[in-house]
Amino acid sequence: MVKVIASSLRKGNVVEQDGNLHVILTAENVHPGKGNSVTNVTMRRISDGVKVIGRWRTVEMVEKADVDDREYDYLYSDGEGHHFMEPESYEQITVSDDIIGDQKAYLTDGMKVHLMTHEGIALSMELPQRMTFEIVETEPVVKGQTASSSYKPAVLNNGLRVMVPPHIDAGTRIVILTEDNSYVERAKD
Incomplete structure (x- = not known):
């Protein structure tokens, strides 16, 4: 175990x-007008999945566990869970x-993800930051409809709804x- 300062904690640690x-x-660092700065953290206990709230002064030392962060290929999902291969x-x-x-809506055959494991048990999964999808359904644009919001709902080929x-x-x-x-841009491919 490595001790780190509480203010350096991030999602997935x-x-x-x-x-x-x-x-x-x-993880959120709070700097009140009066008093010491604190780090508020929402965590999930690995043993039973219960959500826990932690609060430390930003200068306190916290024990960070040794985890193995490796890239895995997604294979398939079944009744047992989601299967990945190193x-x-x-x-x-x-x-x-x-x-x-x-x-799980983002998982596609063969995609690469980062899994954090501790003693062979998966703790968290990190997807690529940006992914490309095709729009399968969206509302037609009506000319002169600029008074309303500048975004419209769309359904992607993985079933997700986004505003475009x-x-x-x-x-x-x-x-x-x-x-x-959130929408970033049209795909350049």
Whole structure:
């Protein structure tokens, strides 16, 4: 275990607290007008999946667990979970829905993801920041409709709904940010 300053904690880090390992879901440094700065953290206890809230002074030292962060290829999903393979050793690992969460909509055969593991158990998954999808359904643009919002809803080929500019039509390939499902640009391919 390595000790790190609390203000350096980020989403996806694994910390040890009270003898249990926790994956950080959100981390926020708060600087009140009066008093010491604090780091507020929402964590998920790995052993039972319970969400826990932690609060440390930003200068406090926190035990960060030794985790293995490697790139894996996504293979398939079944009743047991989501199956990934480490491309160099061909070692396979099964990850539960609890770890994947709402990110499973992004999983496509053969895609590369980063899995953080501790003693062979998957703790968290990190997708590529940007991914390209095709729009399968969107509302037609109505001329003179500039008084309303400048974005319209669209459905992607993986089932996700995103907001896109009015000039984007069905069949267009777009790039989105995976962290918040936001439109970035048209795909250049």
